[in-house]
Amino acid sequence: MPLFSVTENQPVASAVWRMVLQGDVPALRAGSFVEVAVPGCYLRRPFSVSTASAGTFSIIYKIVGKGTDLMTHFAPGQSVDVLVGLGNGFDAARAHGRALIVGGGLGVAPLCQLAKDLHALRVPTTFVGGFNTAADIFCEEEFRILCDESLVYTLDGSAGRKGLVTACFDELDFDYFFACGPLPMLKAVAAATPKPGQLSLEARMGCGYGVCMGCSIETNRGPMRVCKEGPVFEKEVLPW
Amino acid sequence: MVDLSVNLCGVKLQNPIIPASGTFGFGAEMAEYYDLNVLGSISVKGTTLHPRFGNPTPRIAESEGGLLNAVGLQNPGADHVVAEELPALRRRFRQPVIGNICGFSADEYRECCRRVAPHVDLIELNISCPNVHEGGMAFGTSCEGAAGVVSAVRSVCDKPLIVKLSPNVTDIVSIARACEDAGADGLTLINTLLGMRIDIRRRTPILANTTGGLSGPAVFPVALRMIYQVRRACHLPIVGCGGVQNAEQVIEMMMAGATAVQVGSENLRNPFACKEIVEQLPEIMNELKINKLTDIIGITE
Incomplete structure (x- = not known):
């Protein structure tokens, strides 16, 4: 092994x-x-x-x-x-114009490397991170260094802005987005913008390499496995 | 040089190790990890006549010494399996292939078998899936139900017909005998044990389906006992299945009466599990002074 x-x-x-x-x-x-x-x-x-x-x-x-x-x-x-x-991972090269990366809670974790990749590709990037409370925040400094703009939201207002990550979408100028976080957040992000993007899903898995069918979801292109065809899906593939 | 080969219902296998249905897909994903040709055979994902998405998620719950699953027979349907999955498997796998079929009525089983059988070497009839609400296990928990499906399929199945039995019964021996009388050529013992877990913080079942099938090391002694009992009461060759993790347990299952051994859950935590077990077998055989695996089938009195 x-x-x-x-x-x-x-x-x-x-x-x-x-x-x-x-x-x-x-x-x-x-x-x-x-x-x-x-x-x-x-x-x-x-x-x-x-x-x-x-x-x-x-x-x-x-x-x-x-x-x-x-x-x-x-x-x-x-x-x-x-x-x-x-799994398949983010395709940073598909970003065009200005990029927005949105993370919720632990969903911020995979965005660290993505922010580095976008930085290396010289894509102007805004990071928005949502957490429950100030004590949950991590990697804030890394995003501040790597991204042109970095915003943090907390649900209880104990750090950054108070509220949900989607609250700032109207004031942001972006052409493509990447998101990772809890399912309700991902759905809210997809609904809050007509722009294209990639969303990383979480699932309870059995194997992680596509044989047990434990993490299947319905998509616009038929059943897919979060562990194999995902965890990153293009927005138009997801049925919400 | 030890002899690992076995004869399963007239089909020669180079060794007795078979990935269990539902833990190996149709082989494509596992072929990324190793050359599948080291295996004795592969029992492919359970196939129904029509495509099925299966149950809502979560479909997996961990347990002490194993896991519960309630996948609910997600599969692309018999026609797709025959047109795409089996040809792709045959291109990379030169050993015998077992088609695993399931249905929701005797007619559906028969039609599914009629379509799949010509493209595989053996048929495994799943009358024991605990995760579908009609069909599946409902056929496998009574002698009449089991015999009915076996008879229905027998007439259209020109390949060896193995019936995979449910352990969720009072007397597995009587069901094994009913399958034998109805024309089965072999038995797979056992499918998963019906179980349940609760998320105590949410106070709700972990599985969206509420219940699921328990598999993994926890069920090994149950499988072994059922193989042993059936072997003594019925003449059909047995494919052992349930919680096997290593070559020692393969030997143990064969001594209890299994002609071949399926490895299931272990594939989900270690993609190399079956390959490693095949590689361990000669060493343990030498240690136990076994020259031919066929010499030990059912040797334990």
């Missing part, structure tokens, strides 16, 4: 941790995901790639149950069995 070595594993926000792994791996695509084997759990845990370069990548994960709790105990130097390069 593909083994990686933990180089960092630390909290970056309330119950949110960042793990950096290294191993024999090419630079993973933004928006693709990996599956971490957690000793003591039967199934692997899927996580989007947050940042990646040749030989290393990071994931950002929230403690939501037994598996992610066990992962906080992975120590630097420890070997971890990870399947990498799963």
Whole structure:
């Protein structure tokens, strides 16, 4: 099995941790995901790639149950069995004009590498991140550096603007968007703009490589698997 | 040099390892991980006459030593399977292929089998899917239901006919006998055990379907016991299935009475599972002084 070595594993926000792994791996695509084997759990845990370069990548994960709790105990130097390069990822090259990247909660994680890719492609980019509260915010500094404009919303108003990420859509000038976050946020984003874009979906998965049909969704082009045809889908493919 | 080959209902398999239906698709995704030709056979995704999207999600819930699934037989339908999936599998896989078919009436089973059978080497009749609300397991939980479907399919099936039985019954032996009397050539033991999980924070079932089928290491002893019981009461060759994780358990299942062994859930956590088990087999056979796998089928009294 593909083994990686933990180089960092630390909290970056309330119950949110960042793990950096290294191993024999090419630079993973933004928006693709990996599956971490957690000793003591039967199934692997899927996580989007947050940042990646040749030989290393990071994931950002929230403690939501037994598996992610066990992962906080992975120590630097420890070997971890990870399947990498799963799913299709974001296609940054499809952005044209000005780009908007929108993240909600943990959905901000895969946008880090995307912001780097857009920056490298010299695409003018605005980042909008939505969190429940100030303690949930992570990677704010990275987006401020990489993007031309960076806005943060919290539901309770404890940091940045108060409200939902879609509140600023009218004041923003963009031609293409990328979004990742909870399903209600993704639906709201898709409904709030007529512009084209790509949305990354989350799903409870069995395998993560397309054989169990656990994460299927109905799309405008028939049934698709979040783990295989996704997790990133073009807006016009999604039936909402 | 140990001999791994077995004869399943007249079809020679180079080894007894078969990915179980529903855990391997039609092979295309797994072929990205390894050359499938190391396998004995493949039991492809359960196929119905018409395309099915299956159940709403979540369809997967983890459990101690396994998982519950309520996929609900998502598949592109018999015609698409015959036109696209099976030819694609045949191009990359030169070993025998098992078609797995399911239906919602005896007529539907028969028509599905009529279309699929010419394109596969064996038919596995799924009368035990716990995740569809009509058909599926309903046929597999009574002797009359099981015999009815087997008889209906038998007349249009010129390939060896294996019936995959449900463990969610009081007496699996009587159902196995009913299948034998109705003309089955073999049995797969067992499909998943009906189970359930609740999200205690939301106070709702984790699975959108409420219940699902339990599989994985947790069910191995149940499968083993049923194989053992059926082997002693019925003459049909048995394909063991349920919670197998390694070559030792393959040997154990064969000693209980299995002629071949399917590996299911393990494919969902380790895409190399079947390949690794095939590779482990000679070593464990040497250790146990087994020269031919066929020598140990049902050897445990």
